[in-house]
Amino acid sequence: MALLPVDEALARLLAGAEPLGEEILPIAQAGRRVLARPVEAYHTQPPFDASAMDGYAIRADDVLSVPAQLKVIGESAAGRRFAGAVAAGEAVRIFTGAPVPPGADTVLIQENTERLEDGAVRVLQTVSKGRNIRRAGLDFSKSDVLLQPGRVLDPAALSLAAAANNAALHVVRRPKVAIIATGDELVAPGEVPGPDQIISSNDLGIAEIIRIRGGEVLDLGIVGDRIEHIEAAIATAIEKGADVLVTLGGASVGDHDLVHAALTRRGMELDFWKIAMRPGKPLMFGRLQGLCVLGLPGNPVSSLVCGHLFLAPLVSALAGRPYRPDIRRARLGADMPANDQRRDHIRAEIHPNEHGELIATPLPLQDSSMLSALARANGLIIREPHAEPARAGDPCEVLMLR
Numbered sequence: 029m030a031l032l033p034v035d036e037a038l039a040r041l042l043a044g045a046e047p048l049g050e051e052i053l054p055i056a057q058a059g060r061r062v063l064a065r066p067v068e069a070y071h072t073q074p075p076f077d078a079s080a081m082d083g084y085a086i087r088a089d090d091v092l093s094v095p096a097q098l099k100v101i102g103e104s105a106a107g108r109r110f111a112g113a114v115a116a117g118e119a120v121r122i123f124t125g126a127p128v129p130p131g132a133d134t135v136l137i138q139e140n141t142e143r144l145e146d147g148a149v150r151v152l153q154t155v156s157k158g159r160n161i162r163r164a165g166l167d168f169s170k171s172d173v174l175l176q177p178g179r180v181l182d183p184a185a186l187s188l189a190a191a192a193n194n195a196a197l198h199v200v201r202r203p204k205v206a207i208i209a210t211g212d213e214l215v216a217p218g219e220v221p222g223p224d225q226i227i228s229s230n231d232l233g234i235a236e237i238i239r240i241r242g243g244e245v246l247d248l249g250i251v252g253d254r255i256e257h258i259e260a261a262i263a264t265a266i267e268k269g270a271d272v273l274v275t276l277g278g279a280s281v282g283d284h285d286l287v288h289a290a291l292t293r294r295g296m297e298l299d300f301w302k303i304a305m306r307p308g309k310p311l312m313f314g315r316l317q318g319l320c321v322l323g324l325p326g327n328p329v330s331s332l333v334c335g336h337l338f339l340a341p342l343v344s345a346l347a348g349r350p351y352r353p354d355i356r357r358a359r360l361g362a363d364m365p366a367n368d369q370r371r372d373h374i375r376a377e378i379h380p381n382e383h384g385e386l387i388a389t390p391l392p393l394q395d396s397s398m399l400s401a402l403a404r405a406n407g408l409i410i411r412e413p414h415a416e417p418a419r420a421g422d423p424c425e426v427l428m429l430r
């Protein structure tokens with residue numbers, strides 16, 4: 029059977045993957061979430077003409093020639109304004125953020141003055157009218173639309189929404205992604221493995237990819253190679269309202285690879301299974317009662333590479349987040365043989381040379397079981413199907429992983 033090209037698999041996976049519904053969160057819990065509705069200002073900022081400096085609120089015409097002397101008639105502090113107005117020959121002591129009293133048109137910084145004993149201030153430098161005053165609404169005005177749907181609530185966006193007096197925000201619901209690790213050989217980290225057992229690792233890396241892309245992880249644990257048990261875990265994912273189900277392992281053709289059978293018994297409609305990719309050929313995708321099902325291969329590197337290439341964009345799309353894979357141009361750091369029909373993703377160390385060009389050097393061992401090589405690599409060299417042999421120095425494309 030011909031293997032499905034990677035781009036086509038990705039397009040089929042993302043077809044219909046729209047941002048999920050919205051929920052309302054207190055603003056303090058909305059960090060890194062995606063806005064589902066515009067953010068409007070309920071408040072004008074600053075709400076009054078405010079001083080930008082510590083000094084004196086004055087009338088600029090009073091200090092056209094210096095030195096000049098003004099009578100200090102009171103104080104305006106942030107949070108406590110001066111009740112009166114400034115007339116000719118008068119000044120009000122003022123601090124940063126405080127309302128500028130009526131009558132004053134300028135703030136003079138205190139460094140350019142000298143306080144006198146008798147409640148007066150001597151002005152040592154002239155100042156242009158309007159200086160050091162932030163006009164009401166300089167930042168934004170009530171009813172302004174400040175942020176658009178789709179904006180990730182980064183630090184500046186959160187502070188802006190708060191400044192505009194939004195106590196709660198409408199955000200896109202986080203996709204809930206259930207993970208089932210399958211295999212009799214697996215035990216959780218920290219447990220004592222039996223003689224034929226290994227530690228389940230893929231679930232941890234996959235959960236991290238989900239979280240980084242704005243998803244919520246529903247870890248359904250390790251399930252042994254019994255079709256009934258896998259079916260029960262699938263049923264739990266549905267009951268618990270998962271949007272996506274990720275299965276790990278059991279996706280290939282061995283006698284104990286039961287995931288496809290279990291999913292089919294539960295009613296999954298298969299979209300594709302087996303793609304032209306290395307590592308990750310047995311990738312499976314289908315839909316089950318509105319749930320997207322992604323069957324990742326068991327080999328750890330295959331699982332994580334498929335996680336980066338397929339799960340990351342799927343979760344991003346459901347979470348309403350932009351997804352921009354960090355693909356760059358580089359030069360090969362070693363000769364490469366011709367490629368077969370599967371697009372290859374070669375673990376590589378990618379660093380700039382003295383001319384600032386990225387050099388991508390493949391790691392010597394590429395076995396899809398080797399997490400040590402994946403963790404050492406900071407990116408993947410992408411070799412298209414049927415690529416010709418290439419020489420060190422030839423241009424190539426890399427996907428940066430960190």
Ligand SMILES: Nc1nc2c(c(=O)[nH]1)N[C@H]1C(S)=C(S)[C@@H](COP(=O)(O)OP(=O)(O)OC[C@H]3O[C@@H](n4cnc5c(N)ncnc54)[C@H](O)[C@@H]3O)O[C@H]1N2
Nearest residue numbers: 209228229230231276277278279280285309325326327330
């Ligand atoms: N006859 C064939 N055999 C295999 C083929 C094939 O086309 N024909 N494909 C190979 C490829 S490529 C891959 S990738 C693997 C994928 O197999 P499965 O998805 O069925 O995975 P398993 O057999 O369950 O496990 C493979 C390997 O990975 C280990 N594993 C599984 N889950 C975890 C986990 N959560 N954490 C760590 N390691 C895990 C498992 O112990 C196995 O060593 O199939 C090839 N075979």
Ligand code: MOO
Nearest residue numbers: 307308309330396
């Ligand atoms: O696709 Mo498998 O992932 O080559 O090891």
